[in-house]
Amino acid sequence: MGVNWLKQAVSQSEQLHPYIPGKPIAQMLREQGFSESEIAKQQASTVKLASNENPYGAPPKALEAIKQIAGEICRYPDGDCFELKQALAAKHKIQTEQLLIGNGSNEVLELVIRSFSGVGDEVIYSQRGFIVYALATIAAGAKGIAVPEHDGFGHDLNAMLAAVTDITKVICIANPNNPTGSLLSTTELQSFLNKLPSHIVVILDEAYYEYVMGEVDDSIHALKHDGLIVSRTFSKAYGLAGCRVGYVVANPDLLAVVNRFREPFNVNSLAQAAALAALHDEVWVLDKVAQCKQERSRLEAALQGLGLLAAHSFANFVLLRHEAATTLAQNLEQQGVIVRPLAPYGMADILRVSVGSEAENDAFLAALHKVLS
Numbered sequence: 613m614g615v616n617w618l619k620q621a622v623s624q625s626e627q628l629h630p631y632i633p634g635k636p637i638a639q640m641l642r643e644q645g646f647s648e649s650e651i652a653k654q655q656a657s658t659v660k661l662a663s664n665e666n667p668y669g670a671p672p673k674a675l676e677a678i679k680q681i682a683g684e685i686c687r688y689p690d691g692d693c694f695e696l697k698q699a700l701a702a703k704h705k706i707q708t709e710q711l712l713i714g715n716g717s718n719e720v721l722e723l724v725i726r727s728f729s730g731v732g733d734e735v736i737y738s739q740r741g742f743i744v745y746a747l748a749t750i751a752a753g754a755k756g757i758a759v760p761e762h763d764g765f766g767h768d769l770n771a772m773l774a775a776v777t778d779i780t781k782v783i784c785i786a787n788p789n790n791p792t793g794s795l796l797s798t799t800e801l802q803s804f805l806n807k808l809p810s811h812i813v814v815i816l817d818e819a820y821y822e823y824v825m826g827e828v829d830d831s832i833h834a835l836k837h838d839g840l841i842v843s844r845t846f847s848k849a850y851g852l853a854g855c856r857v858g859y860v861v862a863n864p865d866l867l868a869v870v871n872r873f874r875e876p877f878n879v880n881s882l883a884q885a886a887a888l889a890a891l892h893d894e895v896w897v898l899d900k901v902a903q904c905k906q907e908r909s910r911l912e913a914a915l916q917g918l919g920l921l922a923a924h925s926f927a928n929f930v931l932l933r934h935e936a937a938t939t940l941a942q943n944l945e946q947q948g949v950i951v952r953p954l955a956p957y958g959m960a961d962i963l964r965v966s967v968g969s970e971a972e973n974d975a976f977l978a979a980l981h982k983v984l985s
């Protein structure tokens with residue numbers, strides 16, 4: 613008889629369920645019975661609006677930088693990300709010691725939770741917060757406290773404060789939040805932080821910051837709390853999701869602890885070069901953010917017209933409410949459009965649809981009209 617590996621693993625493994633990402637186009641086509649040669653042909657006519665990626669591609673300077681450095685990949689990367697840290701420090705007007713860079717912000721979020729919580733500790737997050745917080749908490753052996761939102765969409769900061777106990781070690785807040793698209797103001801966040809003990813680590817996950825730049829203050833300078841960790845990523849507005857680069861800004865003493873848990877070469881050399889170049893292509897980045905926001909308004913107006921808009925989103929996706937949302941998602945897939953059902957977040961009647969390019973959004977709206985008629 614084979615070994616039951618789940619029983620051999622650490623006890624918390626039983627509660628861990630792998631993260632389900634947005635479905636890749638090739639996987640959807642395989643599920644629909646296409647052969648490998650047909651998949652190659654079909655891919656171009658399929659639209660993936662399930663992972664909040666940048667539909668306009670990667671910044672041209674980043675693509676060029678990857679080509680330039682490709683010959684160097686026989687070497688290990690710079691384990692300290694020296695040049696990228698210098699550029700980020702200059703951009704944010706901070707010291708390099710205030711930065712820790714990861715294999716996507718996801719890695720850093722996990723490292724932070726693992727560094728500051730374990731068996732016997734509690735980590736607080738919103739019930740409909742980014743699912744990785746719950747998974748990282750379980751993996752760390754800590755107990756997750758999922759706090760319901762005040763209206764099903766926005767973080768309830770008062771309820772989160774009420775959930776704080778002597779064993780609370782970390783609080784995670786995404787702003788804007790994925791998957792609900794809600795936004796907290798700088799004032800709301802600072803008044804929350806003022807009421808917290810200073811030893812509690814607060815992860816403010818700003819993966820979608822570029823989409824609200826100008827609408828909220830820059831948290832890196834505006835918010836004050838000893839344990840505050842602001843997290844940003846190159847995966848969304850910067851168009852580098854496949855490279856995996858994200859970073860956090862925090863107190864150097866706190867990051868020195870997190871750094872002990874980091875593997876030595878966690879950010880590969882192509883990713884470092886691409887991220888550095890992307891920082892020099894900010895005109896491109898901001899132009900695409902503006903286009904995305906225009907398209908988001910167009911999609912939200914169309915959904916509103918159909919009586920399907922669930923709530924306004926501040927990020928690069930929109931929220932559609934339909935009583936048979938999961939079936940609707942399957943029907944959209946049959947039309948070649950992949951969206952994200954939010955049933956795993958306890959929102960069985962909501963679909964999250966990433967804002968695509970103009971042509972992709974047209975394809976989505978045409979498919980939606982077709983499956984609803």
Ligand SMILES: Cc1ncc(COP(=O)(O)O)c(C=O)c1O
Nearest residue numbers: 716717718786790819845847858
């Ligand atoms: C709120 C939030 N945080 C973090 C991430 C992780 O992003 P990455 O690991 O690509 O930086 C995502 C990705 O969708 C997200 O939505």
